[in-house]
Amino acid sequence: xxxxxxxxxxxxxxxxxxIVVFVIVAAIIDPRFMTLDSWRAVFLAIPLILVMAMGQMMxxxxxxxxxxxxxxxxxxxxxxxxxxxxFPGLSLWLSLIITAFVGLVMGLINGFIVxxxxxxxxxxxxxxxxxxxxxxxIVSGGRQIDRNDIPEHVVSFSQTSFLFSIPGILIFSGxxxxxxxxxxxxSVLGREIYATGSNPVAAHLKGINVTKVTLFCxxxxxxxxxxxxxxxxxxxxxxxxxxxxxxxxxxxxxGVIIGGTSITGGSGSVLGxxxxxxxLGIINVALPVLNIPGEFQKAIYGLIIVVxxxxxxxxxxxxxxxxxxxNA
Amino acid sequence: xxxxxxxxxxxxxxxxxxIVRPEWVAVILLIISIISxxxxxxxxxxxAFIMDSATPYVEYGLIAIILTLIIxxxxxxxxxxxxxxxxxxxxxxxxNAGFGMPISMLIALFSGTxxxxxxxxxxxxxxxxxxxxxxxxxxxxxxxAQSLASDFSLGGYPSWFIGIDYxxxxxxxxxxxxxxxxxxxxxxxxSSTIYGKQLYLIGTNPQTAKYSGIKVNRIKLLLFTLxxxxxxxxxxxxxxxxxxxxxxxxTGAELEIVLMVMLGGTYIxxxxxxxxxxxxxxxxxxxxxxxxxxxxxxxxxxxxxLGAMLIIAIILTNYIYSKSxx
Numbered sequence: 001x002x003x004x005x006x007x008x009x010x011x012x013x014x015x016x017x018x019i020v021v022f023v024i025v026a027a028i029i030d031p032r033f034m035t036l037d038s039w040r041a042v043f044l045a046i047p048l049i050l051v052m053a054m055g056q057m058m059x060x061x062x063x064x065x066x067x068x069x070x071x072x073x074x075x076x077x078x079x080x081x082x083x084x085x086x087f088p089g090l091s092l093w094l095s096l097i098i099t100a101f102v103g104l105v106m107g108l109i110n111g112f113i114v115x116x117x118x119x120x121x122x123x124x125x126x127x128x129x130x131x132x133x134x135x136x137x138i139v140s141g142g143r144q145i146d147r148n149d150i151p152e153h154v155v156s157f158s159q160t161s162f163l164f165s166i167p168g169i170l171i172f173s174g175x176x177x178x179x180x181x182x183x184x185x186x187s188v189l190g191r192e193i194y195a196t197g198s199n200p201v202a203a204h205l206k207g208i209n210v211t212k213v214t215l216f217c218x219x220x221x222x223x224x225x226x227x228x229x230x231x232x233x234x235x236x237x238x239x240x241x242x243x244x245x246x247x248x249x250x251x252x253x254x255g256v257i258i259g260g261t262s263i264t265g266g267s268g269s270v271l272g273x274x275x276x277x278x279x280l281g282i283i284n285v286a287l288p289v290l291n292i293p294g295e296f297q298k299a300i301y302g303l304i305i306v307v308x309x310x311x312x313x314x315x316x317x318x319x320x321x322x323x324x325x326x327n328a
Numbered sequence: 329x330x331x332x333x334x335x336x337x338x339x340x341x342x343x344x345x346x347i348v349r350p351e352w353v354a355v356i357l358l359i360i361s362i363i364s365x366x367x368x369x370x371x372x373x374x375x376a377f378i379m380d381s382a383t384p385y386v387e388y389g390l391i392a393i394i395l396t397l398i399i400x401x402x403x404x405x406x407x408x409x410x411x412x413x414x415x416x417x418x419x420x421x422x423x424n425a426g427f428g429m430p431i432s433m434l435i436a437l438f439s440g441t442x443x444x445x446x447x448x449x450x451x452x453x454x455x456x457x458x459x460x461x462x463x464x465x466x467x468x469x470x471x472x473a474q475s476l477a478s479d480f481s482l483g484g485y486p487s488w489f490i491g492i493d494y495x496x497x498x499x500x501x502x503x504x505x506x507x508x509x510x511x512x513x514x515x516x517x518x519s520s521t522i523y524g525k526q527l528y529l530i531g532t533n534p535q536t537a538k539y540s541g542i543k544v545n546r547i548k549l550l551l552f553t554l555x556x557x558x559x560x561x562x563x564x565x566x567x568x569x570x571x572x573x574x575x576x577x578x579t580g581a582e583l584e585i586v587l588m589v590m591l592g593g594t595y596i597x598x599x600x601x602x603x604x605x606x607x608x609x610x611x612x613x614x615x616x617x618x619x620x621x622x623x624x625x626x627x628x629x630x631x632x633x634l635g636a637m638l639i640i641a642i643i644l645t646n647y648i649y650s651k652s653x654x
Binding site for chain 2: 124293297
């Protein structure tokens, strides 16, 4: 096999070429798209979603879906916002640990219900989606955390940093992506997650603790959604109990699925997910440049999810056919 | 005491069949919620008030009944709330574009049917798991509604159309009558016709159902289409009640609709459940919501209770079924 053949077999090539074509078309229609400002906007839009997508990808590879992440984000953002009102001097590292812990607990609750009672994760997280959202209102009393409640060093985290003044959230989300890649590709735990997703029964017979692996995925997914709550407070400078994080789970799921992660579990990669989120970020920024009203964005995201699901199913169908028709 | 009962029940399978059923949980919950609501406020024990509180949930109830059929046959449809919004917006757009009222209604019902058909084709032909596909179409349909209506409220309907919830027969509002009749018809269909029995078989074991000559895919396609049609009806009813159509109406209604089905004891993995349970669960949700409103608990905080109830309902139903299976 030549190097070129190997290159063609990379699964992420499809999504990558879509991105390239999209960027070229957008740049031809309106050259303003290729300015530094719009690319800055792209890379400021994605860290929040990217971090959540890493956790969601793990959960989906493990054959589950967590749709409560938007509410987890809102809850951890509200908690950290209320803490900032009390202690404006709270350091960034401490707030990171607090939000991560809040998210971890909520994710583990999801994971516990799913694994202990053996119910479909979407129904469970549909319940906790509302449960956590209600908690957000109860904890905050329905009040918004305003711009001037959030200390300066937190806001600047999403604007600049010591390193070439690249925004801190971008660097931080980059680190999370690299760690996730290392865990998924080069650790025993990561391989166990893939094994659990492709066949839970076989994984159990092989001696993998399926419950533990599933709990880990949900825990990490919740933790990263919690960290995204801090990013949200830093990036947007306000936390509104009724608006923050509503519907963000569908954007994250869209990104993960178009990144080539199979909804039936067991396959998917960090690079693919990154490219999927990048495509959504580019679409997000390109729509106003291309004079498409913002109202169309949700419909486009929905269409992307449905098309990606159909393609994924066609790939599975073809693979089954190639391998001689296994009855799955 | 409990042990004696369980031994006695295990010796009498017929009795056990009638007693160990999740629907009784729904009935008991209904009684508990009525009693506790009356404790919260003495004004609650007023039949006319309860009937009035039921009207906003009738649209959800209609869909919950169809969703019961879908879940019994082993699938699920989560795009229901978005279909309500989309059909309502299409209805409003058509009416404002100059089509007459009957034509606009037909267009709304037709578009709902089309949405349901789209779900059904993707589920049956491409074999995409319905639970994840309808999450995709949930975003898609809501997005189309938003593209059509933007942030406007589509209103300006004739006065005979507005306010179906203010028309009564006796003290019973017309929507509640529609819901009850619909529940009885579908309940009869499910329990006493051959097609109803086929749904249970499909849900229990689709492979066996297929080999015994049941047209599994065609029936599932029909159910999803029906779900779209009923969402169209619900969209028109909602528009009549609110006098406007907006893209963000019925946001989060998936929770309440799925809650009604789950509280009614329908098994999430298919094959079991009935309309009676869903009918009782509808009244649980109505009384719970009304009771919480009377107790002046904020709408947003009520979400916590509904979410927790959904999880408890699933766990309880699974537990009861695992007991009755032995």
